[in-house]
Amino acid sequence: MRSHGVPNFPDPDSTGGIPKPAAVAALREVSNSVNMAASHECEHLIPAGGSLGGQPSQSITPQEQHYYLSAAACVRSHGFSNFPDPVFTGGTVHFTVPSSIDANSAQFTQAVHTCQKLIPAGLPKG
Numbered sequence: 151m152r153s154h155g156v157p158n159f160p161d162p163d164s165t166g167g168i169p170k171p172a173a174v175a176a177l178r179e180v181s182n183s184v185n186m187a188a189s190h191e192c193e194h195l196i197p198a199g200g201s202l203g204g205q206p207s208q209s210i211t212p213q214e215q216h217y218y219l220s221a222a223a224c225v226r227s228h229g230f231s232n233f234p235d236p237v238f239t240g241g242t243v244h245f246t247v248p249s250s251i252d253a254n255s256a257q258f259t260q261a262v263h264t265c266q267k268l269i270p271a272g273l274p275k276g
Contacts, residue, residue, distance in 0.1 A: 154188035156180050174271075182262040183253040186245065193242075210238055210273075217269045218243050224265035229257060243274060 151159035158179060160172035177185045210218075218236045222245070225233040230251055237244045247253045 151176075151188050151192055154191045155184040156188050159188075181254075181259060182266065183247075183259070186247070186253070190244075210241060210243055214270075214273055215243075217273065218245075221265045221268040224268055225261050228261035228264065230261060 156176050156179075158172075158176040160169050160176065162168055180188075215238055218238075222233060222235045232248055232250060234246060234248065237246070247258075251258055253259075
């Protein structure tokens with residue numbers, strides 16, 4: 151994560167888990183586009199059943215999926231009608247930004263900043 155633009159991303163602790171509060175803080179220090187790109191580049195390094203804070207990861211519940219779907223709908227309502235719903239696989243969530251959207255534009259950055267607030271703290275931002 152550090153080599154992909156998240157300079158303060160923490161090392162795993164003695165159990166191999168990533169300390170969740172430190173990871174969340176590090177990800178909030180960078181733009182959403184950097185966060186998404188780094189996460190995408192590094193996701194293959196997390197073993198199935200990987201952990202945060204030493205706790206095994208859990209599947210995203212139907213209620214939690216609703217939060218993510220609401221966030222995607224919010225992005226669409228902020229001028230990005232072709233922004234797709236997230237994909238839920240292997241207990242994780244993945245947002246794909248279509249190439250037709252400039253993920254670095256001020257309008258998209260503002261939409262993401264506004265809409266990610268619909269995803270409760272503690273849930274991965276995907």
